Amino acid sequence: MTIDGKHNAGYDSMSRVKDGDIIFHVYGQHLRAISRAIGDVYEQSKPNDNSFQDWADLGWQVDCKMTIVNVSLKEHRSWFKSHEGGPFNKNGTLNQSYLLALTKEQTNYLLSLVNNKDSLIDLITADKAVNGNNFVLTKSRAPLKHYDYHSIPSVNKTKGTYKLEINEEKSRVGLLGEQAVINYLKNNYSSVDYLIEGLSSNLKSGGNDDLGYDIKLTNKNSKEIIYIDVKSTKGKSNIFYMSENERQAYLEAKRHNQSYLIYRVFDLDEFSQTGHVDPIDLTKEENQPKFQPVNYQVAFKF
Structure with missing residues (x-):
């Protein structure tokens, strides 16, 4: 929250991140990277950086393993338009927010857009066994x-x-x-x-x-x-x-x-x-x- 006690929904979402969660990093209507949380969220003091001075001393930190991708989402706007919710609005574009929850269908669709499936397997299954059970x-x-x-x-x-x-x-x-x-x-x-x-x-x-x-x-x-x-x-x-x-x-x-x-x-x-x-x-x-x-x-x- 901010130093005056106000909440930000995007930052509050970080408090719910769990080990193994998949996080998509988007900027400029492009999917730029995909991360996997390698542990549950935990409290951390804010960085000693002027850009964080409006925030309270304690915040949330999530440690991640990341793989870089570059996927344009503009060509898929019609799909997102018909599956609005969370980060996607009725126009099929992205709502601006720090972190928003995806539906399972949205998650699977975003993963399907990545051509290098080997890098995704390495990311998602690293440090844990993929078990058919x-x-x-x-x-x-x-x-x-x-x-x-x-x-x-x-x-x-x-x-x-x-x-x-x-x-x-x-x-x-x-x-x-x-x-x-x-x-x-x-x-x-x-x-x-x-x-x-x-x-x-x-x-x-x-x-x-x-x-x-x-x-x-x-x-x-x-x-x-x-x-x-x-x-x-x-x-x-x-x-x-x-x-x-x-x-x-x-x-x-x-x-x-x-x-x-x-x-x-x-x-x-x-x-x-x-x-x-x-x-x-x-x-x-x-x-x-x-x-x-x-x-x-x-x-x-x-």
């Missing part, structure tokens, strides 16, 4: 249709067999997707009635990735078992891949009139920690998969 999945209102289910057949192994290396980014997305689905199931299935078991190596220490599914969901009352395999992507691709173990697990479940579900996770966003999920029961007649082999394991003798 924190992701919020929303069941898709418009599920992806016309899935193709591609299987990778196996052949007899001999000396000199070459194996395809798993892409590191693909592994990361797979980990986040599986963790997010476990979180989704816990939020949608009562622990009183259902047992949720994460069985893959992503979900359990010493887990087994050769079962053909990642999660087993058991109804404690009826003893019905649902097998769940998670397929994740950051985009909206309607194609995913199944291993021969997964295909066999699906066929085995079908033979025993059990459910085998693919939880298709898409639009997975590390910045907002959100995504969409489309559960597909392959054992239902309308979801019968079409398998098409696309890769072969090649072995030869030296």
